[in-house]
Amino acid sequence: MLNISGRIHLKIMKKLFSFVIPTHNGEKTIVRLLQSINQSSSRYFKSFETVIVDDNSKDITVTVVKNIIKKLKFKISIYSFKKHLGPAKARNIGAKYASGKYLVFLDGDVELKKNTLKNIYNLLSKEKIKAFTGIWDYHQ
Template identity: 35%
Template sequence: MNKVSVIIPMYNSDKSIRRLLNELSEQTYQNSEYIIVDDGSKDESYSIVKKYIEETHDNRFELYHQENKGVSSARNLGLQHASGEYLIFIDADDKIEKLFIEKYVNKIKSTKSDITIFPINVISSLSSDKDKIVINNSLINKDNITVKDLLSNIFAGYIDTYLFGFIFKRSLWKNVFFNERIAYKEDYLSICTILFNNVNCKIVSGSEPYYWYCDNQFGLSGVYTKKRVEDGLYVSKLIVKKLCSEKSALYGLAVGACLVAELESINFAVDSDDDKLFRKHSDEFINLFKKAKFVSKKTKIKRQIQYFLLKSNLYKISHYLKRK
């Protein structure tokens, strides 16, 4: 039975971590190590996990503590301690089904693949699933996904790079770490880096979701912070620059994805009443638009309208009206 390393960064999760510990303990797949990294929690999270391990004597659990450095740093510490053949990431605020690890491992083993991607259940509250939606199901049950296919779906927005939707061969993460300077799209950057570094790796997909992602912003839109928009744009531009230098066929799709990051910056500038920032990112959007490619006609038309509104100085009015 192949060993699986499960990395769980934790920060102020005392309201949910007990439930997750029980769900991990009840997993049908036994050969796992649960690497929990407390990122300087100010609540009782660390004490709860420590007590649980002492009371259960379950040697699958490993607990580490560091001062608050962010989720990327916590995951990097987890990677340093991982020893399994396969690698899974979990967030401490979510929930998993009993078959979660078993299904992930069985799929990647039976197909002899390097990466397997699964659909994800998204809910707004752990206490109810009445508003559940399923994401990352555009490539359901396919056993011959190329790196180009997956990147195309990521850039088009059909696949989100939430780490808990993937199981990886740990060898793919050799010399790959999370950028600790960014707090948004750090997973996006790491997964793209792995795909860029392993263009011939075998990728397959599962058909059913076994992970429940609790999105506290579920149903909300336009939630931006300066750090978020800066990090998102930094990552998007980094990927565009790399693909441009390689004259990749994916360059146009990456530019299309970068337009979304530019729009987040534009909307943040409008909401912050920062005209200088608005003009800067408006000009960048207009210049990038001509280089972009789009998978769907609907997305292309949407970006064309946004391009027209920015060119004709009508975007702010449109944005304000949408907020009403």
């Protein structure tokens, strides 16, 4: 497994959120997802990270992510499998390396709406929630 870190942080701190993104041949969709995370972040989200687990993509997914890292406001770590292991294993590996208090699992082909992160933060800060799930509405 290869680790490619986007930014170096000098002090280690617990992140509030870790976005875990398994991807396989996601070169055409991963940028839109990362840009949507970037646009959805706000003053609440100075302390979060994104963990991308590339499941042995045969396209240029990793290169595409490396090229956009400098344009984003958050840390990205990339872990790459040497063989295809599937999305469940990729999620588990991402969770293992994530440092956030809360894990948010996103597929590589989704996009967050502008207030998604704010809504998640508000929900978690007001309620005693252990887990939640969401759906994507194609018709919106």
